Amino acid sequence: MSCSGPVSELPSLSAALDALRRNEVSSEELVSELLRTIECWNPTLNAYVYVNSEEALACAREADARRRAGDPAPWVGVPIGIKDNICVRGQPCTCGSKILKSYRSPYDATVSRRLREAGAVFVGRLNLDEFAMGSSTETSAWGPARNPWDVDRVAGGSSGGSAAAVAAGMAVAALGSDTGGSIRQPAAFCGCVGLKPSYGRVSRYGLVAYASSLDQIGPLTRTVRDAALLLSVLAGRDPMDSTSLDVPVPDYIAAVDQAPDDLRGRCIGLPREYFAEGIEPDVAQAVKAAVADMARLGADVVEVSLPHTHYAVAAYYLIATAEASANLARFDGVRYGLRVPSEDVLEQYERTRAEGFGQEVKRRIILGTYALSAGYYDAYYLRAQKVRTLIRRDFERAFQQCDLLLTPVAPTTAFRIGERISDPLTMYLGDIFTVPANLAGICAISIPAGLDSRGLPVGLQLMAPALEEARLLQVAHVVEQTRPRLPRPPLASRASGGSPA
Numbered sequence: 001m002s003c004s005g006p007v008s009e010l011p012s013l014s015a016a017l018d019a020l021r022r023n024e025v026s027s028e029e030l031v032s033e034l035l036r037t038i039e040c041w042n043p044t045l046n047a048y049v050y051v052n053s054e055e056a057l058a059c060a061r062e063a064d065a066r067r068r069a070g071d072p073a074p075w076v077g078v079p080i081g082i083k084d085n086i087c088v089r090g091q092p093c094t095c096g097s098k099i100l101k102s103y104r105s106p107y108d109a110t111v112s113r114r115l116r117e118a119g120a121v122f123v124g125r126l127n128l129d130e131f132a133m134g135s136s137t138e139t140s141a142w143g144p145a146r147n148p149w150d151v152d153r154v155a156g157g158s159s160g161g162s163a164a165a166v167a168a169g170m171a172v173a174a175l176g177s178d179t180g181g182s183i184r185q186p187a188a189f190c191g192c193v194g195l196k197p198s199y200g201r202v203s204r205y206g207l208v209a210y211a212s213s214l215d216q217i218g219p220l221t222r223t224v225r226d227a228a229l230l231l232s233v234l235a236g237r238d239p240m241d242s243t244s245l246d247v248p249v250p251d252y253i254a255a256v257d258q259a260p261d262d263l264r265g266r267c268i269g270l271p272r273e274y275f276a277e278g279i280e281p282d283v284a285q286a287v288k289a290a291v292a293d294m295a296r297l298g299a300d301v302v303e304v305s306l307p308h309t310h311y312a313v314a315a316y317y318l319i320a321t322a323e324a325s326a327n328l329a330r331f332d333g334v335r336y337g338l339r340v341p342s343e344d345v346l347e348q349y350e351r352t353r354a355e356g357f358g359q360e361v362k363r364r365i366i367l368g369t370y371a372l373s374a375g376y377y378d379a380y381y382l383r384a385q386k387v388r389t390l391i392r393r394d395f396e397r398a399f400q401q402c403d404l405l406l407t408p409v410a411p412t413t414a415f416r417i418g419e420r421i422s423d424p425l426t427m428y429l430g431d432i433f434t435v436p437a438n439l440a441g442i443c444a445i446s447i448p449a450g451l452d453s454r455g456l457p458v459g460l461q462l463m464a465p466a467l468e469e470a471r472l473l474q475v476a477h478v479v480e481q482t483r484p485r486l487p488r489p490p491l492a493s494r495a496s497g498g499s500p501a
């Protein structure tokens with residue numbers, strides 16, 4: 001297969017499901033077109049770190065046969081891209097790290113199993129920051145993913161590969177993981193939809209743990225309806241993850257399909273602290289325009305306060321690094337992946353970890369170990385946990401005054417590759433609007449608001465109380481209809497491959 005001829009626009013997940021059901025397209029055709037697009041754009045965008053073309057085509061043919069034989073499973077033959085920290089049996093799972101370079105998963109994550117049972121085809125593994133630690137996909141050992149709207153800019157992170165692939169038409173839909181914004185921020189930077197479900201809504205079994213009390217798997221898609229479709233397959237109790245909740249899963253697709261045309265009766269809160277200094281004017285303007293449209297549709301818009309927002313980044317980077325330092329202890333050169341052998345076992349641990357982990361991962365292990373050490377535990381980790389409780393209470397109070405919150409996703413649009421990577425603090429501060437939802441365990445979605453004056457996508461974030469994904473998706477769908485439809489990104493709209501402009 002080579003990159004020639006025009007790259008046609010890939011259907012959305014909803015459209016792909018419909019076309020397959022009506023036999024207007026076969027899974028083999030769909031997957032072939034997808035692979036051709038990957039062939040054209042992936043050398044530039046570096047969104048996929050592994051593509052299993054032959055296996056995916058074989059699965060697609062098998063799916064077509066199953067469909068012809070009357071298999072009623074809804075997703076038979078639908079290609080899905082998976083972030084490279086979510087296990088798919090027999091496929092690599094490198095987590096963007098040299099330490100897992102030659103590792104292959106012996107089992108499916110629960111989300112992969114659910115998708116497989118629904119009939120999905122796994123086309124490849126999507127790039128990410130190493131162990132999902134980052135906001136730009138620049139900490140990946142396999143090089144940064146690039147933004148299809150401007151290939152000199154980051155795709156965001158850590159699910160940058162997932163977002164770039166969906167935006168460039170190299171995936172119908174993808175899975176990402178969100179510990180502090182890793183689904184929502186890259187979705188915003190690349191102009192797609194990203195949903196972080198409430199903590200416990202989706203099983204984490206088979207997601208390589210970064211910070212277990214914050215991690216959630218969720219969809220990156222072209223539309224809100226597509227996110228609802230994916231969530232309906234992913235959500236639900238799993239005995240393999242004790243933190244997954246045993247509560248009914250609402251009909252998310254119905255919530256979107258039965259959405260009213262307006263927002264009458266909905267109260268939308270604007271948290272004062274999210275509109276303070278440091279936001280790019282174009283980002284503030286995009287949020288304001290959305291607020292005006294929502295008010296026009298009958299929403300009641302009120303100002304609310306989340307007074308502890310200011311402490312969220314500090315609390316997050318203490319808790320996340322503390323948990324990471326414990327979770328990453330398992331990569332010792334004995335059980336998984338890379339081993340740098342030595343006669344002495346301690347030296348073997350040290351050499352393996354020194355060689356296998358990148359700089360950002362090492363920084364976080366050191367920070368987290370320090371925060372948990374006997375002399376500093378009370379001053380850092382314990383205090384951060386107390387702040388986490390205050391942040392959760394802020395949201396509880398705010399949701400007594402409104403149904404949903406509307407905020408920017410990030411203070412800026414996509415920044416240039418290299419611009420922040422040597423300044424971790426600046427990088428961390430960019431997570432200010434996304435980490436609070438993880439600390440509080442609530443659900444949040446990022447949807448495209450429009451383009452800034454440089455032609456880069458701007459995201460809007462909606463947040464709802466824990467387990468209120470149906471409400472979140474319904475309102476997000478209504479708001480989505482009011483936003484200008486984004487054109488195809490400049491890269492993907494060009495006739496065929498070649499070097500980036």
Ligand code: GLN
Nearest residue numbers: 132134178179180181182
């Ligand atoms: N940017 C945040 C971090 O580096 C969030 C990452 C994530 O959600 N996985 O920790």
